[in-house]
Amino acid sequence: MARLLVKNADYIVTMNKNREVVRSGDIIVEGERIAQVGRGLSQEGPFDKIIDASGKIILPGLINTHHHLYQNLTRNLPSVQSSGLFHWLTTLYDIWENLEPEDVYVSALIGIAELVLSGCTTVSDHYYIFPRGKKGLLEAEIRAVQEIGVRFHPARGSMSLGREEGGLPPQSLIEREEEVVEDYLRLIQEFHDGDKYSMIRLILAPTSPFSTTVKMMRETMAIAEKYGLACHTHLAETLDEEKFCLEKFGRRPYEYLEEVGWNRPNVWLAHAIHLNQDEIKRMAKDGVGMTYCPSSNMRLGSGIAPVVEMLEAGVKVSLGVDGSSSNDSSHLLAEVRMALLSQRIRYGAEALAPTQVLEIGTLGGAKVLGRDDIGSLEADKAADMIFLDTNRLEYAGAHLDPVSMLVLCHPANADMSMINGEVVLEDGVLKNIDLESILEKHRRCSTNLIQRAEKKGGKIYANSSWIRAFD
Ligand SMILES: [Zn+2]
Structure with missing residues (x-):
């Protein structure tokens, strides 16, 4: 079972019973689950992989x-x-x-x-x-x-x-x-x-x-x-x-x-x-x-x-x-x-x-959903977490309360996401799919679907009167 250390996050929003937020925090992940959340966990090695989360705020997914x-x-x-x-x-x-x-x-x-x-x-x-x-x-x-x-x-x-x-x-x-x-x-x-x-x-x-x-x-x-x-x-x-x-x-x-x-x-x-x-x-x-x-x-x-x-x-x-x-x-x-x-x-x-x-x-x-194994970051919960870079345009000037900042400021994208102990998003890029080529396929599917419906039903869905006004 892979043992992973997420170290030195600016903040970890645990959503545990006491709603603790850990400053300069670490998380140990073992396989699909969280083994420990706290500070100074680097000592608890060895680890198969270390993720440096400095500059990040971590939330439950x-x-x-x-x-x-x-x-x-x-x-x-x-x-x-x-x-x-x-x-x-x-x-x-x-x-x-x-x-x-x-x-x-x-x-x-x-x-x-x-x-x-x-x-x-x-x-x-x-x-x-x-x-x-x-x-x-x-x-x-x-x-x-x-x-x-x-x-x-x-x-x-x-x-x-x-x-x-x-x-x-x-x-x-x-x-x-x-x-x-x-x-x-x-x-x-x-x-x-x-x-x-x-x-x-x-x-x-x-x-x-x-x-x-x-x-x-x-x-x-x-x-x-x-x-x-x-x-x-x-x-x-x-x-x-x-x-x-x-x-x-x-x-x-x-x-x-x-x-x-x-x-x-x-x-x-x-x-x-x-x-x-x-x-x-x-x-x-x-x-x-x-x-x-x-x-x-x-x-x-x-x-x-x-x-x-x-x-x-x-x-x-x-x-x-x-x-x-x-x-x-x-x-x-x-x-x-x-x-x-x-x-x-x-x-x-x-x-x-x-x-x-x-x-x-x-x-x-x-x-x-009737689940007690997701929704918070604490020992024995599934390792589902998201990482957001705190140093971004949307958060400029909002750092006095880094948790509410995520809600009140303009919604950002996650920089990293771990689901069931696997990193699926890294540096803002999805690891398991090629988004560019899927976007192209999606455009084709969408156009063809609407054209099939138009042909079958004898209706026109594609035209917008607003766009026509500028023809
Ligand atoms: Zn619905």
Whole structure:
């Protein structure tokens, strides 16, 4: 087992029980785990490798608990730049139904590259586009994430309530419940690892109340309970969804969740914006967690989730960049900052401190994913950490508080990242992929995908009236 010393970091933000920050600190890594965090550890050799971290601040790797990586193929689509969720979705479904495994693979490489560069070491991605007859889509995504070397919680999404049954998605993206259950079992066998320091854990994740049958929700929970898996879905994202739930199920979104038996501690929800105070209390009591996705929520005009009230009530809160088409970015450290700023709009400047949002982005993510082996830098935790150079333009003049500096100043990229004891990013460069050539492939995939959709649907997506004005 390789023994590695990270020495002389300016600061180590441990996120341990006492939230200690170690000045001029060292970390000993043994294999995939942290053996020791402290000062003067150079004496504890021999070491196979020594990393000089002087001039750096080290944080636990950030955890992203909600995303749709494939959506970076359709970022900034002109016709939905100013659309709310339902119009945005119904436009984009018609493009996404043309996805091929190669598109999913290349977009996952790009999305994960963005996440690693922005400080993320653990990702949950919600993948739910399964055009009829296409195979190997989630597998393509998993292959890409494993190539870069990120800790991964792939969430197997599904849509079973199509337009013909009063749902939102087209029939071409609808799967039968039995098919989905069969696929769950296959994927669990093939990929799921529930052990400590696991690099891949499967999540079961029917997509949303307006695209999923009640039967799918119930059957999913039964499988999850049997195999000890976590479950995930979108809930209470917009007022349109609330209206849909009241009309279709005669219940508010959280009541619907209770009705289908999903108000359990192995569940977390993306968004959870439109909840009343009583529902927040029930969510805390049920142990249901959430992902706060401020950029996406503001971009789609969905609202600002009641995160401060949730934290006060004891709800598990984590952070997510959400799908690239509704954020147009996947910068997780930027999302940490956005979380703070957006909550201050709702609750005022004193409601949330910079260090609290960093906590949500690390320990909060670990809790939501049901893990006690990531989220902090201390003995026996997985060796997942990011290094940021403190001597950079963005931080000039901000050094009196080097921890809050990372949140309040313009979001920087990580200079180095270690995941499971392996360095995957060094001097700002991803070690396991050639980003230049993947960017080129990605551009091709994105253009071809939109052209295929235009040809099939007889629509034009590529033109922007704003650009035309300058022709
Ligand atoms: Zn989402």
